[in-house]
Amino acid sequence: MSIFEQVESEVRSYCRAFPVVFDRAEGCYIYDENGNKYLDFFAGAGALNYGHNNPYIMEKVSEYIKHGGILHALDMHTVAKRTFLEDFEEKILKPRGLDYKVMFPAPTGTNAVESAFKLARKVKGRQTIFAFQGAFHGMTLGALAATSHAYPRAASGTPLLGITFMPYPYGFNNSFDTIAYMENVISDDHSGSEVPAAIVVETVQAEGGIIPVSVEWLRRLRDLCDRYGILLIVDDIQIGCGRTGEFFSFEKAGIVPDMVTLSKSIGGAGLPMSLLLLKPELDIWGPAEHNGTFRGNQLAFVAADAALDVLENDKLLDHVKKVEKFLVKYVEENVLPIDSRIEYRGRGLIYGIDFTALDPSGALAGKISKKCFEKGLIIERSGRNDTVLKILPPLVITEEELKAGLDIIANSAKEIIK
Numbered sequence: 001m002s003i004f005e006q007v008e009s010e011v012r013s014y015c016r017a018f019p020v021v022f023d024r025a026e027g028c029y030i031y032d033e034n035g036n037k038y039l040d041f042f043a044g045a046g047a048l049n050y051g052h053n054n055p056y057i058m059e060k061v062s063e064y065i066k067h068g069g070i071l072h073a074l075d076m077h078t079v080a081k082r083t084f085l086e087d088f089e090e091k092i093l094k095p096r097g098l099d100y101k102v103m104f105p106a107p108t109g110t111n112a113v114e115s116a117f118k119l120a121r122k123v124k125g126r127q128t129i130f131a132f133q134g135a136f137h138g139m140t141l142g143a144l145a146a147t148s149h150a151y152p153r154a155a156s157g158t159p160l161l162g163i164t165f166m167p168y169p170y171g172f173n174n175s176f177d178t179i180a181y182m183e184n185v186i187s188d189d190h191s192g193s194e195v196p197a198a199i200v201v202e203t204v205q206a207e208g209g210i211i212p213v214s215v216e217w218l219r220r221l222r223d224l225c226d227r228y229g230i231l232l233i234v235d236d237i238q239i240g241c242g243r244t245g246e247f248f249s250f251e252k253a254g255i256v257p258d259m260v261t262l263s264k265s266i267g268g269a270g271l272p273m274s275l276l277l278l279k280p281e282l283d284i285w286g287p288a289e290h291n292g293t294f295r296g297n298q299l300a301f302v303a304a305d306a307a308l309d310v311l312e313n314d315k316l317l318d319h320v321k322k323v324e325k326f327l328v329k330y331v332e333e334n335v336l337p338i339d340s341r342i343e344y345r346g347r348g349l350i351y352g353i354d355f356t357a358l359d360p361s362g363a364l365a366g367k368i369s370k371k372c373f374e375k376g377l378i379i380e381r382s383g384r385n386d387t388v389l390k391i392l393p394p395l396v397i398t399e400e401e402l403k404a405g406l407d408i409i410a411n412s413a414k415e416i417i418k
């Protein structure tokens with residue numbers, strides 16, 4: 001362990017919450033180097049919707065390696081990329097009536113957000129983008145400007161420009177009409193804010209504390225954007241790829257965003273991959289105007305393509321809806337009765353158990369997640385002061401596995417609260 005403390009930067013984070021050395025993984029389980037087994041309710045922060053080392057996906061990846069498939073090709077044409085694009089269009093876009101073009105910005109989520117912002121500003125010739133209080137969009141400067149948490153913002157060392165934060169409909173902000181407020185800011189030429197080029201939204205704020213918006217609110221947001229010529233960007237990096245029980249989180253609202261960012265689970269096996277989906281008329285990029293060395297991880301294309309099969313063959317979207325019911329029932333019957341101040345929220349297989357009313361400092365939630373880890377469950381926290389336990393298992397989880405993890409949460413919460 002000491003090598004990590006001696007050599008690795010102090011910036012390391014998750015390893016502090018789960019201080020063991022992990023070695024191998026399978027499905028919903030991770031094993032440390034001593035063979036201890038942990039149930040994974042964190043799933044690579046949403047990058048492992050298909051579970052660790054999904055056998056079907058890994059078979060396709062190993063076949064590709066054995067075949068001597070090209071691993072690095074910048075953004076040149078490859079068989080792996082073609083197969084992915086064809087299947088993504090056939091299986092995901094077309095059935096949903098979407099005609100997006102696909103841009104490969106660079107390997108990780110924040111790169112997709114950067115490209116979306118850059119393109120929105122280029123298309124509209126306006127600088128401002130509206131983001132929401134509680135939002136998380138990434139750590140590079142452009143995306144960090146739209147990330148609301150003061151702690152990482154303070155580390156930027158430079159002004160974070162071009163973003164105006166708007167109230168997200170939660171807590172105090174729920175006491176008024178946030179869409180009407182935005183419309184007032186946009187339409188009043190004495191509001192001090194220009195009409196934004198785009199509005200970027202997570203339909204469930206994940207890092208913000210698992211806070212979903214209603215379909216009505218999303219529809220009104222789409223309508224607001226339409227009426228004022230503003231682009232709507234949905235950031236589906238954490239909650240896309242089936243997490244909410246639909247492939248895209250906005251499907252239930254029946255809206256079509258102008259751009260969508262995807263990353264994390266789009267790479268199928270936890271391999272780095274990031275996409276910006278954009279309406280064809282927005283594709284005004286010149287060649288290489290947004291470039292990068294790692295915009296074509298071929299193994300990720302292979303895994304991503306295989307993952308689309310898993311989604312279909314395992315009827316994963318139906319599965320998510322089914323196990324969500326089980327999860328909700330369990331939480332209502334076994335977690336909420338522990339203390340009447342506990343709240344919960346979520347959609348699909350992203351749920352938060354909120355201990356804010358018991359302890360707004362986050363210390364209590366911290367003790368509960370630590371206790372969970374001692375009992376063999378990996379679970380992270382999110383929200384203001386990390387007061388919310390974040391249930392984010394692989395989507396392939398069975399009801400038995402889900403119950404095993406929820407039992408650990410309920411027992412740990414009981415022990416700590418008492």
Ligand SMILES: Cc1ncc(COP(=O)(O)O)c(C=O)c1O
Nearest residue numbers: 108109110136137138235237238
């Ligand atoms: C909604 C959302 N957007 C963007 C990002 C940034 O992605 P990455 O960490 O891959 O840069 C994240 C990461 O958690 C996220 O949850």
